[in-house]
Amino acid sequence: MMAKPKPSIQTAPPAIVQVKSVSKTYPGGVEALRDVSLDFRQGQLTTLLGPSGCGKTTLLKIIAGLIPASGGEVIVDGKAVTGPGPERAVVFQDFALMPWATVLRNVAFGLELRGTPRAEREAVAEKYIGEVGLKGFENRYPHELSGGMRQRVGLARALAVQAKVLLMDEPFSAVDEQTRRKFQEDLLQLVAIERKTFIFVTHSIEEAVYVSDRIVLLHPRPGRISSIVEPDIPRDGDPEKIRRNTTYIDTVEAIWQGLKQYLD
Amino acid sequence: MKIGGFRIPMAASLIVWAVLWEVVGRTGASLIIPPLSAILARMFEIVPTPSFGAALLITGKAFLLGNAISIGVGVPLGILLGRSTIADRMILPWVTMFLSAPLSALVPVIMVIFGLGQTTIVMTVVMFAVWIIVLDTRAGVQGIAPSLVEMAQSFGASRWQAFTRIYFFAALPEILSGIRLGLIRAVKGVIIGQLLVSIVGFGSLFEIYLSRFLMEHFWALLFILFALAFAINEILVWLERKVEYYASSRH
Numbered sequence: 001m002m003a004k005p006k007p008s009i010q011t012a013p014p015a016i017v018q019v020k021s022v023s024k025t026y027p028g029g030v031e032a033l034r035d036v037s038l039d040f041r042q043g044q045l046t047t048l049l050g051p052s053g054c055g056k057t058t059l060l061k062i063i064a065g066l067i068p069a070s071g072g073e074v075i076v077d078g079k080a081v082t083g084p085g086p087e088r089a090v091v092f093q094d095f096a097l098m099p100w101a102t103v104l105r106n107v108a109f110g111l112e113l114r115g116t117p118r119a120e121r122e123a124v125a126e127k128y129i130g131e132v133g134l135k136g137f138e139n140r141y142p143h144e145l146s147g148g149m150r151q152r153v154g155l156a157r158a159l160a161v162q163a164k165v166l167l168m169d170e171p172f173s174a175v176d177e178q179t180r181r182k183f184q185e186d187l188l189q190l191v192a193i194e195r196k197t198f199i200f201v202t203h204s205i206e207e208a209v210y211v212s213d214r215i216v217l218l219h220p221r222p223g224r225i226s227s228i229v230e231p232d233i234p235r236d237g238d239p240e241k242i243r244r245n246t247t248y249i250d251t252v253e254a255i256w257q258g259l260k261q262y263l264d
Numbered sequence: 265m266k267i268g269g270f271r272i273p274m275a276a277s278l279i280v281w282a283v284l285w286e287v288v289g290r291t292g293a294s295l296i297i298p299p300l301s302a303i304l305a306r307m308f309e310i311v312p313t314p315s316f317g318a319a320l321l322i323t324g325k326a327f328l329l330g331n332a333i334s335i336g337v338g339v340p341l342g343i344l345l346g347r348s349t350i351a352d353r354m355i356l357p358w359v360t361m362f363l364s365a366p367l368s369a370l371v372p373v374i375m376v377i378f379g380l381g382q383t384t385i386v387m388t389v390v391m392f393a394v395w396i397i398v399l400d401t402r403a404g405v406q407g408i409a410p411s412l413v414e415m416a417q418s419f420g421a422s423r424w425q426a427f428t429r430i431y432f433f434a435a436l437p438e439i440l441s442g443i444r445l446g447l448i449r450a451v452k453g454v455i456i457g458q459l460l461v462s463i464v465g466f467g468s469l470f471e472i473y474l475s476r477f478l479m480e481h482f483w484a485l486l487f488i489l490f491a492l493a494f495a496i497n498e499i500l501v502w503l504e505r506k507v508e509y510y511a512s513s514r515h
Contacts, residue, residue: 066414084418096415100433100507110419113429161419 015039016197017063017165022072023222024058031222032058035072038216038225040165045191045198047212049205049255051262055223056201057169063199064090064167077164086114089163093170095150097142103129103153104138110161121160128156133186148179155190165197172207184210185239192235205259209233209251210242217255220262229255298480306484315469323465326382327454330389334446338394339439342401343431352402363395367453371460385457385464392453393446400442404435437507444500451493 017040024033032055040046048056061067063074065084074081076088089110097106104125105112111121129138132152142150151171158166172180184207191198191211202208208215215229231251233242242248266272282300289299310316345352345359371388378384408431416430432439458467466485473482 061414064418066417084420086420088418090415090418092411092415094409094411096409096411098412098430098433100436113416113419113421113425157419 013042013044016042016077017199018075019059019063020073020075022059022062022069022074024055024062024067025070033062033069034222034224036223036225037072040197040199041214042164042197043195044213045187045200045211046214046216047200047202047208048216048218049202049208050218050223050226051220051259052203053220053223054218055220056203056218058223059218060167060169060199060201063165064088066090086161087163088165088167089158089161091151091154091158091166091168091171093173095142095147095154095174097150097153097157099142102139102141103134103145106142106153107156107160110157114161124160125156128159129153131159131190132156146179147175148183151175151183159194163196165199168198168200170201170203173202173204180207187211188235188239205252205255209248209255215255217258227258295477296479298483302480303483303487306480307488310481310484311488319465319469322382323454323458326385326389326457326465327450330386330453331393331443331447331450333386333390334393334397334450335443337390338397338442338446339401339432340427342398342439342442343405343427343435345398346402346405346435347427347431356402359395359398362391363399367391368456368460371457374457375461380461380463382464384461385454388457389450389453392456393450396449397439397442397446400438400445401435404438404442405431407438408434437504440500440504440507444497444504447496447500448493451489451496455489 019036019038019040021035021037022033023031023035025031036055036059048059050056058067062069063076063081065081065088076085079085098109101109104122107129108116108121108125111124116124126138129135132155134149134152134156137145137149142153145153151174154171158168172183175183187198188211200208200211209231212231215231217226217229218224219226229251231247233245233247233251235242285297285300288294289297289302341355345355367388370391371384374387374391375384378387412430412434413426416426421430455466458465459470461467462471466489469485470482472478473485
């Protein structure tokens with residue numbers, strides 16, 4: 001990695017995902033989101049952070065096109081979202097792998113659904129299996145892998161469809177702490193290499209501050225935006241250094257103080 | 265179980281009952297119960313006969329065809345019920361009703377519709393087997409992790425792709441146990457059908473044996489059918505075990 005000094009003032013990259021006064025009320029009357037407007041900039045990793053009940057996963061699923069919004073609209077790459085689309089790919093909290101399929105087929109599944117010829121899609125899948133560090137596991141089945149490795153498969157599957165926007169729903173919450181740290185470091189590298197837009201949902205403040213260019217803090221019940229934090233932490237050096245960076249520590253502390261009031 | 269320090273396998277109890285049967289049979293207390301040894305000898309006598317072969321063939325045909333129809337109809341229908349609330353509301357009451365209904369009483373109705381022949385037997389098999397397959401498949405589909413369904417959607421799966429590549433495989437353990445229970449019910453169906461029509465397959469054999477009071481033949485045939493049903497069950501249990509790892513990876 002090059003240790004290039006960051007240009008101090010930069011024109012903000014264009015917004016690839018625009019959320020325009022989106023609200024969501026579930027059947028039964030639970031109001032999950034109220035009038036949320038938000039831009040996600042191209043090539044950045046933006047985190048939706050908040051306590052449970054703040055609607056962060058709901059918002060992600062609306063952007064993914066998996067559930068409809070009750071009001072407002074989401075624009076991705078210039079088009080209004082009416083359902084899932086090839087420019088978006090999702091990484092699931094519980095991995096959502098097909099237990100009857102090998103790693104190779106799981107990773108190639110998005111392309112398989114699009115009708116990409118077998119040889120071609122498997123070549124693409126192999127490339128991304130290598131990229132997430134699972135080379136040699138192509139013909140294993142999910143139940144033969146650890147939780148961390150399974151999520152790497154989920155990540156490779158989302159990368160293989162070459163979407164512009166990656167939506168990650170608490171992707172590291174089901175893996176153990178050590179694996180999680182390694183994942184966070186790998187994710188930073190991935191953001192640098194892949195130049196995709198990442199939308200990341202987490203309830204871990206440390207994780208959010210560690211990986212994000214931008215953190216959107218959400219209020220619970222009903223979900224609204226409470227504030228937006230852009231931690232100014234150099235990410236091009238040693239990944240371990242970030243955890244000792246004073247800005248990192250201060251940002252974590254500031255967010256914690258802000259969120260504390262919502263705890264009972 | 266342990267007696268006097270020796271481990272006694274469960275199947276040992278069968279030996280006790282077999283000995284008891286033999287003793288009762290030899291006393292000649294009842295004409296209905298011939299000695300077990302005579303029944304076993306009769307089994308080996310019956311099996312190579314052409315009448316047994318013909319009965320086995322025609323029964324096997326009805327059994328296989330009936331099950332093929334049951335699986336072909338039951339699995340897609342079960343998937344549909346598991347995924348569509350409307351279809352579920354419309355059809356589930358009928359499925360549960362037929363599952364618990366005394367189906368033997370319906371065989372005469374089937375006979376009126378399809379006549380005295382193989383078609384009636386096949387339809388009886390379907391009537392016995394299909395409902396449990398529908399119900400188990402439905403349960404399997406409803407048990408699919410929601411994230412797997414969302415995964416298929418988010419990667420742009422069409423309805424057909426979701427059915428054939430996700431729902432079917434995800435529900436496979438339940439589908440297989442439904443098929444296993446269906447096959448066992450189908451054994452009942454094929455025999456009850458043949459007994460009621462009584463001019464086909466094992467039904468006609470039973471009819472001949474009973475009308476001439478050949479109790480040894482009767483028991484021998486019954487034992488063979490028991491053994492066949494048991495073997496079918498065991499094969500399916502083995503198959504189910506091969507997909508057991510699915511269930512462990514569910515949430």
